[in-house]
Amino acid sequence: MAGQSVSPMMQQYFEIKKQHPNEILFYRVGDFYEMFYDDALTASRELELTLTGKACGQEERAPMCGVPFHSYEIYVARLIAKGYKVAICEQMEDPATAKGLVKRDIIRVVTPGTVIESSMLAEDKNNYLCSIYAKKVRGGWKAGICFADISTGEAYATELHNEKMGGALITELCRYMPSEILINPAVLDLKDLTNYIKQHTNALVELREDSCYKQAVVESMLSRQFGEDWNKSCGFAPDGFVPQAFGALLGYLYETQKHGTERIKAVQNYADAQYMRLSAVTRANLELTETMRGREKKGTLLWVLDKTETSMGKRMLRSWIEQPLVDNKVINERLDAVEALYNANVGRAELKEALSHVFDIERLTTRILYGSATPREVKALGDTCQRLPQVKEQAAAAGAKLLNDLAEAVDPLSDILDKVSRALVDDPPANLKDGGAIREGYNAEVDELRDIMHGGKGVLSQLEADLRQQTGIPKLKIGFNKVFGYYIEVSRSYVGSVPETFTRKQTLTTGERYITPELKELENKILGANERLLALEHQLFSELLNDISAQLLRIQRTATAVAQLDVLASFAEAAVQNNYVKPTVDDSDVLDIAEGRHPVIEQMLKSSLFVPNDTTLDEGENRMLIITGPNMAGKSTYMRQNALIALMAQIGSFVPAAKCRVGVVDAIFTRVGASDDLAAGQSTFMVEMTEVAEILRNATKSSLVILDEIGRGTSTFDGMSIARAVVEYICDNIGCKTLFATHYHELTSMDKDVFGVKNYNIAVKKRGEDITFLRRIVSGPADDSYGIEVAKLAGLPDAVIKRAHKVLRQLEATAPGANASMQLDFETVEAYNNPTVPSEVVDKLHQIDVETLTPLEALNFLYELKQALK
Incomplete structure (x- = not known):
C-alpha cells in the first residue's frame, strides 16, 4: 500500500499486520473483531462468513468480514483446529475518551499449543506445546525435548541419546501428544519423525531459526523465567540440549503471549527409564486412549477406568495410562492407596462426593493469572476451597501412606476462600461489565455509589430538608437542568437569609439559584455513579485476581494432589464395579495371571460371559508361548489382555483376574495386524517387517512382546522361515517374555529345539463341519487350522466351501511326506460333502x-x- 492514500485506521492496521504476516489478525473495531484483505478472504472461506467491503481511502473497497467480540472464541477455535494462528489486536483505550485514533495493540497470539480458553480445550486432555532441539553428534544423535501446558502450568523435559533418534522422539511425542511442535532446522533430517508428525498427528509444526537456540538467547530466556540460578532450580544437565529446547519454547511463549507465562513455575525432568516404553504402534494396538478405527474414547482402557469426578483427574488418568511406571516401590504405593480406598466403601463414596464439587482449579488459576477469568469462575474457585477440607479429611482417613502424603499436600486455601467470599456475591454475573459482582459491605465506596444510584432522589430530598432547617428558608428547593446540573432555588423574599457558602449561579424574576460544594459533589456522584461503580468493581476484581495469583504455587500443589486422589479413587471404584483384584508387583521375571480377562471386551460384551484364561510367562522355561488356533477364536484378544493386565498393574490399578503377579516390564512391544502404508509407499509386508525390526532392536530381557501372524504378508515358505528365525532370535538373544500367535503349524515343533518355547492353542469343539470356539487356552498345539470352517461361519457360499474342501484334500494327498492315514480318496470326499439322504x-x-x-x-x-x- 506504499505511496497510496489510506485512512488513518487502515494505516494503523497495516503497521500491526506487518508484524504478524503469518497470523490471521482479529482487529478490534467497536463491538467486532474485523479482518481485512487476505485475512478476510481466508476467514470468510473457513468460517463461512459473509464477505463485505470497507472504504479505506482508496478506489477499491477492502475485502472485510467480522465476528462479534463477545463470541470470538468459537471462531478462533475453528481457525486453530484448521491449523491457523490468530493474532488478537485489542483497543487499548476507551473510544469514548480517546483523542483522535484509538490506540490498538496485539494482546496475544493464539496458536494450537497456547490456548487457555476453556471453550477451546477438551476438559479431559492436556494441551501441550512441544519443543525439540536435536543435532547429530559423534556416535549418533542427541536431543532435548520438552512439553509445556500453559493452561495448567505443567512442564516436562528429558534428554535423549540415540542412533535412531527419530523413533526415540516419536515415543516421547506419543506420551504427551502435543498440539504444536517447535523444531530446530536439523530436525528436518529425521525423515521418519517428520513423516510420523505429518501422517499420524494433527500437530502444527513451527520451524524456529538457529538464532533462537544461541547460548546467550537461551540463558536470557531461562533467567527471565526462573531467575539467575535457573540451572540449579531446573536441574538441567550442564552439557545437555534440554536448555536449548526449553529456552526456545519460552522465547516462543514470550512472542505470542504478552503475559501469563509466569504460570510455568518449574520443570519436571524425567528419564526415559522412569516409564514403560510404549511405541506408537503399541499404543494404537492396545487402544489405550482412543480406538484404532473411530478414534473415540469408548472401547478403550481409558473408558473402562475413568470413574473420575474432576477435569484435573481426567487429565491425570490419561497421563498415567500413557506413562506406566517401572519403579516397583512407587507402583506399590499406588496399589496400597487403591486397596485402602477399595476397602473403605463409605469413605470412598464421601471422597468422590466431595471431589464432584471441585472445579478445574488448574485452568481457572491460569485464567485468573491472565486476567481473563470471569466473576463466576473466581466464585467457582471459592466454592472448590469450601470442599477441600472434606477431601483432605477423607483421604487421610483411608490410611495408606500415599493417601496421607496427598492429604498433607492438599492446602484448604482458607485465606482464598475468605477473600472470595467477602469480595463476591453468592451468584455473580457471567461478565464483569454487567456489574453487581462485588458483595455489599466489602467496599464503602461501592456501597455508597450503589445507594446513590438506587436512591439518589432520596439523598437529594434529605439534603433539601437539612438545608431548610439550617437556613430557616421554608420554601428552599433543589432542582436540576441540563445547563447547570443540580441547583438550590430560593425565592426573592428569602434571599437575605442565604448563607455565604451558597454561590449564586443564576438570577430569575422570582428568585435566585445557587450551588454549594456539597451539592456539586453529590451531583458528580449521582451523574457518574454508574460509570464510577463499574470502574471501581473492575479495580477491586483485578486486585482480587492479583491476590489469588500470588498464591499460585499453593493452588498448583493442591490441584495436583486432588487430581491424584481422584485417579486413585477412580481405580478403586472401577475395581469394585468390575471385580478386579490387587496384583502383586515385584522385580521378578514372572507374568503369572489366573483367570485373566480383557478389561475392555468384557465391558463391551456385558450381556454375555467372558471366558477367562490363565497365563504363565517368565524369562526361563516359559519365555515364549506359541499360540495356534483358528482365526476368530480369540488369539489376539488373549494376547492383548495379558499386555493390558501388565500395563494396568504398572499404572497402579487393580486388574481383571482372579490372581495376578507381575514382574515389572520395561516395555511392551506389539505387532498385531498390518495394513499398507501407501502414503509412505510401503506394502503390508514391509510395514510388518519394519515393526518387527524395531522390536528386535529395542526389546530387552525385561520387555513383553506380542507378535501376531509374523510373515503372512509373503510366500508361505518365506514367511515360515522368517517367523522361525524371529522366534529363535528372541529366545536366544533377547530372552524376553513373548506371546507368539501363528498359523504356521510347523513352528509348533520348536518346543523340542529351542529352550523356553511352549505350545498353547485355543480350544475348539467340532461337530462334522460345524465348529464352536470355546475361547479357552489349553496346552499343546492346535490339531487343525479350521480355516474353511471359519470361512463357512463368515457366510461364504456353499459351493465355495465344498470346492475348498475338495482342493484341500487334493493338496494334502499330494504334499511331500503327507501322512497316508490322513488321506481320503476323492469319492470319499465327494460322499462327505454330498451325503446321500433316503x-x-x-x-x-x-x-x-x-x-x-x-x-x-x-x-x-x-x-x-x-x-x-x-
Whole structure:
C-alpha cells in the first residue's frame, strides 16, 4: 500500500499486520473483531462468513468480514483446529475518551499449543506445546525435548541419546501428544519423525531459526523465567540440549503471549527409564486412549477406568495410562492407596462426593493469572476451597501412606476462600461489565455509589430538608437542568437569609439559584455513579485476581494432589464395579495371571460371559508361548489382555483376574495386524517387517512382546522361515517374555529345539463341519487350522466351501511326506460333502409344517427321521 492514500485506521492496521504476516489478525473495531484483505478472504472461506467491503481511502473497497467480540472464541477455535494462528489486536483505550485514533495493540497470539480458553480445550486432555532441539553428534544423535501446558502450568523435559533418534522422539511425542511442535532446522533430517508428525498427528509444526537456540538467547530466556540460578532450580544437565529446547519454547511463549507465562513455575525432568516404553504402534494396538478405527474414547482402557469426578483427574488418568511406571516401590504405593480406598466403601463414596464439587482449579488459576477469568469462575474457585477440607479429611482417613502424603499436600486455601467470599456475591454475573459482582459491605465506596444510584432522589430530598432547617428558608428547593446540573432555588423574599457558602449561579424574576460544594459533589456522584461503580468493581476484581495469583504455587500443589486422589479413587471404584483384584508387583521375571480377562471386551460384551484364561510367562522355561488356533477364536484378544493386565498393574490399578503377579516390564512391544502404508509407499509386508525390526532392536530381557501372524504378508515358505528365525532370535538373544500367535503349524515343533518355547492353542469343539470356539487356552498345539470352517461361519457360499474342501484334500494327498492315514480318496470326499439322504426322509421333511409343531411333536418327528435313516 506504499505511496497510496489510506485512512488513518487502515494505516494503523497495516503497521500491526506487518508484524504478524503469518497470523490471521482479529482487529478490534467497536463491538467486532474485523479482518481485512487476505485475512478476510481466508476467514470468510473457513468460517463461512459473509464477505463485505470497507472504504479505506482508496478506489477499491477492502475485502472485510467480522465476528462479534463477545463470541470470538468459537471462531478462533475453528481457525486453530484448521491449523491457523490468530493474532488478537485489542483497543487499548476507551473510544469514548480517546483523542483522535484509538490506540490498538496485539494482546496475544493464539496458536494450537497456547490456548487457555476453556471453550477451546477438551476438559479431559492436556494441551501441550512441544519443543525439540536435536543435532547429530559423534556416535549418533542427541536431543532435548520438552512439553509445556500453559493452561495448567505443567512442564516436562528429558534428554535423549540415540542412533535412531527419530523413533526415540516419536515415543516421547506419543506420551504427551502435543498440539504444536517447535523444531530446530536439523530436525528436518529425521525423515521418519517428520513423516510420523505429518501422517499420524494433527500437530502444527513451527520451524524456529538457529538464532533462537544461541547460548546467550537461551540463558536470557531461562533467567527471565526462573531467575539467575535457573540451572540449579531446573536441574538441567550442564552439557545437555534440554536448555536449548526449553529456552526456545519460552522465547516462543514470550512472542505470542504478552503475559501469563509466569504460570510455568518449574520443570519436571524425567528419564526415559522412569516409564514403560510404549511405541506408537503399541499404543494404537492396545487402544489405550482412543480406538484404532473411530478414534473415540469408548472401547478403550481409558473408558473402562475413568470413574473420575474432576477435569484435573481426567487429565491425570490419561497421563498415567500413557506413562506406566517401572519403579516397583512407587507402583506399590499406588496399589496400597487403591486397596485402602477399595476397602473403605463409605469413605470412598464421601471422597468422590466431595471431589464432584471441585472445579478445574488448574485452568481457572491460569485464567485468573491472565486476567481473563470471569466473576463466576473466581466464585467457582471459592466454592472448590469450601470442599477441600472434606477431601483432605477423607483421604487421610483411608490410611495408606500415599493417601496421607496427598492429604498433607492438599492446602484448604482458607485465606482464598475468605477473600472470595467477602469480595463476591453468592451468584455473580457471567461478565464483569454487567456489574453487581462485588458483595455489599466489602467496599464503602461501592456501597455508597450503589445507594446513590438506587436512591439518589432520596439523598437529594434529605439534603433539601437539612438545608431548610439550617437556613430557616421554608420554601428552599433543589432542582436540576441540563445547563447547570443540580441547583438550590430560593425565592426573592428569602434571599437575605442565604448563607455565604451558597454561590449564586443564576438570577430569575422570582428568585435566585445557587450551588454549594456539597451539592456539586453529590451531583458528580449521582451523574457518574454508574460509570464510577463499574470502574471501581473492575479495580477491586483485578486486585482480587492479583491476590489469588500470588498464591499460585499453593493452588498448583493442591490441584495436583486432588487430581491424584481422584485417579486413585477412580481405580478403586472401577475395581469394585468390575471385580478386579490387587496384583502383586515385584522385580521378578514372572507374568503369572489366573483367570485373566480383557478389561475392555468384557465391558463391551456385558450381556454375555467372558471366558477367562490363565497365563504363565517368565524369562526361563516359559519365555515364549506359541499360540495356534483358528482365526476368530480369540488369539489376539488373549494376547492383548495379558499386555493390558501388565500395563494396568504398572499404572497402579487393580486388574481383571482372579490372581495376578507381575514382574515389572520395561516395555511392551506389539505387532498385531498390518495394513499398507501407501502414503509412505510401503506394502503390508514391509510395514510388518519394519515393526518387527524395531522390536528386535529395542526389546530387552525385561520387555513383553506380542507378535501376531509374523510373515503372512509373503510366500508361505518365506514367511515360515522368517517367523522361525524371529522366534529363535528372541529366545536366544533377547530372552524376553513373548506371546507368539501363528498359523504356521510347523513352528509348533520348536518346543523340542529351542529352550523356553511352549505350545498353547485355543480350544475348539467340532461337530462334522460345524465348529464352536470355546475361547479357552489349553496346552499343546492346535490339531487343525479350521480355516474353511471359519470361512463357512463368515457366510461364504456353499459351493465355495465344498470346492475348498475338495482342493484341500487334493493338496494334502499330494504334499511331500503327507501322512497316508490322513488321506481320503476323492469319492470319499465327494460322499462327505454330498451325503446321500433316503428319499423317505426328504419326503417327510417336505411335508412337515415346522411352524405349527409343538415341542413334543418336534421331538417325536426327530425320532422318526432318525429311525428312517437307520
